[in-house]
Amino acid sequence: MSLETIEFKVAGDGRAVSLARRAHCGVVGSGDLEVMLEPKAGDSAVSVRIVTPVTGFDALWKRVVEHFVAETGLAGLSIEINDNNASPAIVALRLRQALAEAQA
Amino acid sequence: MPNWNRLQKNSFLECSARERAVGLVDDGTFVELGGPFDRLVSPHLVALGEAVENDDGIVTGVGRIGDRPVFVISQEGRFIGGSVGEVGGAKMVGIIDMAIDFHDRLVADHPDLPASARPLVAISFETGGVRLHEANAGLLAHAEVMDALQRARHKVPVVALIGSRIGCFGGMGFVAAATDAIIMSEFGRLGLTGPEVIEQEMGKDEFDASNRALVYRTTGGRHKYVMGDANFLVDDTVAAFRAQLAELCKLPVASFEPMRRIGSPELVEKQLRGVALAVELKPTDARDVWRHAGNNDPVGLADGPLSDFRKSVRRLAL
Numbered sequence: 001m002s003l004e005t006i007e008f009k010v011a012g013d014g015r016a017v018s019l020a021r022r023a024h025c026g027v028v029g030s031g032d033l034e035v036m037l038e039p040k041a042g043d044s045a046v047s048v049r050i051v052t053p054v055t056g057f058d059a060l061w062k063r064v065v066e067h068f069v070a071e072t073g074l075a076g077l078s079i080e081i082n083d084n085n086a087s088p089a090i091v092a093l094r095l096r097q098a099l100a101e102a103q104a
Numbered sequence: 105m106p107n108w109n110r111l112q113k114n115s116f117l118e119c120s121a122r123e124r125a126v127g128l129v130d131d132g133t134f135v136e137l138g139g140p141f142d143r144l145v146s147p148h149l150v151a152l153g154e155a156v157e158n159d160d161g162i163v164t165g166v167g168r169i170g171d172r173p174v175f176v177i178s179q180e181g182r183f184i185g186g187s188v189g190e191v192g193g194a195k196m197v198g199i200i201d202m203a204i205d206f207h208d209r210l211v212a213d214h215p216d217l218p219a220s221a222r223p224l225v226a227i228s229f230e231t232g233g234v235r236l237h238e239a240n241a242g243l244l245a246h247a248e249v250m251d252a253l254q255r256a257r258h259k260v261p262v263v264a265l266i267g268s269r270i271g272c273f274g275g276m277g278f279v280a281a282a283t284d285a286i287i288m289s290e291f292g293r294l295g296l297t298g299p300e301v302i303e304q305e306m307g308k309d310e311f312d313a314s315n316r317a318l319v320y321r322t323t324g325g326r327h328k329y330v331m332g333d334a335n336f337l338v339d340d341t342v343a344a345f346r347a348q349l350a351e352l353c354k355l356p357v358a359s360f361e362p363m364r365r366i367g368s369p370e371l372v373e374k375q376l377r378g379v380a381l382a383v384e385l386k387p388t389d390a391r392d393v394w395r396h397a398g399n400n401d402p403v404g405l406a407d408g409p410l411s412d413f414r415k416s417v418r419r420l421a422l
Contacts, residue, residue, distance in 0.1 A: 002153045
C-alpha cells in the first residue's frame with residue numbers, strides 16, 4: 001500500500017500551443033482527480049507527474065495524456081495530477097476543463 | 105476562477121469550497137494563500153498510500169467586503185468528507201493568526217480605524233470533523249484551531265457559515281460553537297455526532313439516519329435557529345450568505361459578544377438552564393422543544409416556506 005508516482009514527458013507534435021496561465025481544477029474525491037497545469041520556461045516538452053494509489057496503469061495514463069497533448073497541440077507546460085481511481089474518460093474531461101480555465 | 109456574478113445566484117449547498125471562498129467576498133478581491141500550487145500535501149496520507157490533494161481539502165485566503173479585510177477558510181467536503189488533519193488544521197490556524205497579526209498592526213498604526221475596516225474571519229464549514237487517518241495529529245489540529253479562536257476573541261470576529269452538503273460535525277462542531285456568530289441555511293446541519301454514527305453506535309431505534317425529516321429537524325438549520333445554536337437563518341444562495349456576512353461586517357467586535365454560545369459565566373448559566381429544561385421536559389423529539397418554545401404547529405412550521413418560518417417562528421428562550 002503506497003502511492004505510485006508516474007513521471008514522463010510528452011514531446012508534442014510541433015504545433016507548440018502555449019498555456020496563457022496556470023490552472024487548477026477537480027477534487028480528489030472518490031473516483032475523481034485534481035489537475036494542475038503550469039506553463040514552464042526553457043523546455044518545449046510537456047512534463048507529466050501523476051500521483052495515484054492505483055498501480056499497473058502506467059501505459060494507460062501515458063496514452064490518455066499523449067492523446068490530450070496531440071489534440072490540443074500544447075507545449076512547454078507541466079501537468080500534475082493527484083488521482084483517486086478516476087477512469088480515463090474522467091481524466092480526459094478534467095484535463096480539458098483545466099485547459100479551458102487556463103485559457104478563459 | 106468562477107464568474108462572481110453567476111456564483112451569487114448559485115445554491116450555497118452545491119458550491120465547491122473555492123467557489124464559496126470567492127463568492128463570499130467582493131468581486132475580484134479573493135486571493136488564495138496556501139493554495140494548491142503551494143502543494144501543502146498531508147504527509148500522513150502519503151505514508152498510508154491514500155490519495156492526496158494539493159490543498160488538503162481546505163481553501164484559505166483573504167478578500168474584502170467593503171473596507172473590511174475578510175480572512176476566509178472554506179472546507180471541501182468532497183475530499184475525505186472535509187476531514188481536518190494536520191495540514192488543513194495548520195492552514196486554518198495560519199489564516200486566523202494572520203488576521204490577528206494584521207489587526208494588531210492596523211490598530212497600532214491607526215487607533216481610530218472604524219470597525220468596518222478591521223479584519224474579520226469567515227469560516228465556511230463542510231466537515232465531519234477529525235481526519236481519522238491522522239489520529240492524534242488531527243485531534244491536535246482541532247485543539248490548535250480552538251486556541252486560535254481564543255486568541256482572536258475581543259479582537260477579530262470569527263463568523264461560521266454552515267450550509268454545505270456534509271454539514272458541520274465531529275470536533276469541528278465544537279469549533280463552530282466556539283465562533284462568535286453562526287449563519288446557517290435550512291439545509292445546513294450542525295452537531296457533534298453525525299446521524300450515521302449515532303445509528304451505527306446506538307441502533308436504528310435510537311436514531312434512523314435514513315429518515316431525512318428526522319435528521320433535519322434534529323441537526324438542520326431551522327432547528328438550530330429555534331435552539332439559538334445558529335444566530336441567522338438565510339436562503340440557500342451564495343448571495344444570501346454573503347449579504348448576512350456583509351451585515352456583520354459593519355459591526356464592532358463588542359457587538360459579537362451577545363451572539364456567542366460559550367465563553368462567559370452568563371452563558372454557562374444559560375446552558376445549565378437548558379440542561380434543567382431537558383430534564384423537566386423529557387423531549388422525545390425536536391418538535392417537543394419547538395412546542396415548548398411557543399410554536400403550536402411545529403409540523404406545519406417545519407414544512408412551510410422558509411420566509412413564513414422566519415416570520416412566525418418562536419425561538420427557545422432560556
